[in-house]
Amino acid sequence: MRLDAYLAAQLAPEYSRSQILKAIRAGLVLMNERPARASDPIRPGDRIELYPAPPKPAPAPPAQAPAIDVLFADADLIMVNKPPGMAVHPSPGHPHSTLVDALAARFPDLASVIELDGSWRAGIVHRLDKDTSGVMAVARNALARAALSGQFKNRTAAKVYVAMVWGHPARDRIIIDRPIGRHRTERKRMSVRSDSGREALSEVRVIGRSNLEMKQGAPLPVSLLAVRPRTGRTHQIRVHLSSIGHPCLGDPLYGRQERERIAIDRQALHAFYLALTHPRGGARIAATAPIAPDLAQLIERCGLSAHGLGEAVLEAAERSLLIG
Numbered sequence: 001m002r003l004d005a006y007l008a009a010q011l012a013p014e015y016s017r018s019q020i021l022k023a024i025r026a027g028l029v030l031m032n033e034r035p036a037r038a039s040d041p042i043r044p045g046d047r048i049e050l051y052p053a054p055p056k057p058a059p060a061p062p063a064q065a066p067a068i069d070v071l072f073a074d075a076d077l078i079m080v081n082k083p084p085g086m087a088v089h090p091s092p093g094h095p096h097s098t099l100v101d102a103l104a105a106r107f108p109d110l111a112s113v114i115e116l117d118g119s120w121r122a123g124i125v126h127r128l129d130k131d132t133s134g135v136m137a138v139a140r141n142a143l144a145r146a147a148l149s150g151q152f153k154n155r156t157a158a159k160v161y162v163a164m165v166w167g168h169p170a171r172d173r174i175i176i177d178r179p180i181g182r183h184r185t186e187r188k189r190m191s192v193r194s195d196s197g198r199e200a201l202s203e204v205r206v207i208g209r210s211n212l213e214m215k216q217g218a219p220l221p222v223s224l225l226a227v228r229p230r231t232g233r234t235h236q237i238r239v240h241l242s243s244i245g246h247p248c249l250g251d252p253l254y255g256r257q258e259r260e261r262i263a264i265d266r267q268a269l270h271a272f273y274l275a276l277t278h279p280r281g282g283a284r285i286a287a288t289a290p291i292a293p294d295l296a297q298l299i300e301r302c303g304l305s306a307h308g309l310g311e312a313v314l315e316a317a318e319r320s321l322l323i324g
Contacts, residue, residue, distance in 0.1 A: 003031060004038040007050070013279075015116060016146040018153070023116040028053055052116050065105035066097050071135060071287040076279050077148070078107065078123070078138040081289040084266050087130045089121070100124070103138060110138070113145055125149045126157075129235070134161070134271025135289035139279070147279035152232060158275040161227045161237055162207075162291065162313055164268035164298055165246040166256055168221050174204040176240040180233040189253055190235045192243045201230040202240045207312055210302040212262065220262070222249065222302050226272075226313045238267060249298070264298050272313055288314075 004024060008017040021038055023029055029036045030049040042048075069081040080099070082088070088099045100122045103110055113123045123139040125148040137157075139145035151157045179197030183189035191197075205226045211219035223246065229236050235254070241247055242254035249255065251267035275286035288310055291299070296306035 001042045002038065003029070003036055003040040003042060003048070006042045007048070013146055014142040016149050018149065019116050019146065023050065023052070026053065028116065050116075065101045068099070068102035068106055069289075070106070071289060072285065073107075074140075076140050076144040077276070077285065078103070078140060079274065079285075079287040080136055080138065082128055082133060082136050082271075084131050084133040084292050084294065088124060088127050088136075099136070107140070110140065113139060113141060126152050126232070128271055129238075129267070129269075131266035132269045132271065133289070133292040133295065135274040135287050136271070137274060137276055144279040148276060151276055155230060155232075156277065158273070158286075159229060159271065160273040160313065161229070162270045162272045162295070162309070163225045163227055163237065163241060164249045164264075164295065164302070165223050165225055165241055166220070166249060167246045168209045168223055169204070169206055169225075169244070169246055172206045174244065176200075176202045176204065176244060178240060178243055180236060180239050190233070190239050192239065198233060199231060200233045200236050200240065202237060203228045203230065204241075207309075208304045210304055212302045224299065224302070224304050237269060262298070263301065264294050266294075268295055268298060270295055272310070 004017060004020055007020045007029070011020065024036055024038050027035050028051050031040055032047055036048070066086065070078065071081055072079040082099055086097065086099055090096070090098050090100060103122050110122050111120070114120055123145060125137060125139050125145060128134060128136055137148055139148050178192045178200060179194060180190050180200040181193035181197035183191045207224040207226055209221070209223045212222050213219050227237050227241070238248055238251055238254045242251070247255045249262055249268040250264040255267070270291055271289060272291070273286065273288050275284055277283070278285050291306050291309060299306040299309070
């Protein structure tokens with residue numbers, strides 16, 4: 001047996017194989033008093049030592065940490081509704097008012113969710129783009145961190161997004177199976193790459209078609225979609241919808257020039273529904289995030305009703321086998 005597989009079996013469920021790989025690469029695992037490699041074979045009599053890195057202190061939340069809408073919380077799992085414009089992690093461009101800040105202020109016990117390599121990620125197990133709103137899951141301890149990360153990796157987490165897009169798709173149901181990779185020349189963008197892209201699959205269901213009246217020019221054809229990404233590539237939904245000629249309204253990277261004429265200053269994309277298996281009890285836990293106000297207003301302007309949209313999205317998703 002390989003060393004990483006052995007340690008994953010010994011340390012489950014608190015630590016995942018990916019966390020153990022990070023510890024090995026960081027030089028925190030010794031085999032027979034020498035730095036180990038993940039591929040080292042285990043033999044009778046081998047001595048394996050694991051030295052977790054000293055935890056780096058979690059940064060104190062700022063005095064004016066933003067509030068966060070909590071959809072569900074227990075001792076293992078938190079599900080929140082991230083607003084548009086909020087970055088998940090601090091970065092040079094967005095050092096404050098992040099989701100991590102909001103979580104640390106609301107749930108101080110997240111300071112104890114430390115990785116084997118000593119890093120602290122506030123229990124974040126997946127991400128949304130800064131300007132994408134909607135439901136996210138957060139692990140509250142090491143066991144939940146490993147279990148939830150495994151579900152996203154193994155694609156057993158069910159996610160459904162709501163998107164307002166340019167144009168009227170010809171079909172009510174669309175399967176987009178196109179690999180995604182880094183753009184050849186623009187490093188901030190992703191693109192469909194048949195040569196070096198990674199597998200990416202999205203299922204799309206049309207909820208409604210309409211025309212958005214503009215102050216100048218002809219009405220803009222728009223559609224409301226439910227999208228389930230079966231894989232989790234960076235910018236997957238935005239890239240896939242753009243690749244079939246129906247980009248998200250307002251999308252600064254993958255949209256059209258009409259972005260300057262519509263009443264939303266971000267991509268019209270919302271993570272509406274998320275279902276997971278509870279890390280401890282094994283029950284299925286699902287949460288829906290109310291549509292963000294700016295997107296709800298745009299939907300109403302298009303002559304479509306944001307009221308009761310949840311039922312319509314989930315009904316359409318079930319009919320198209322998006323949830324299961």
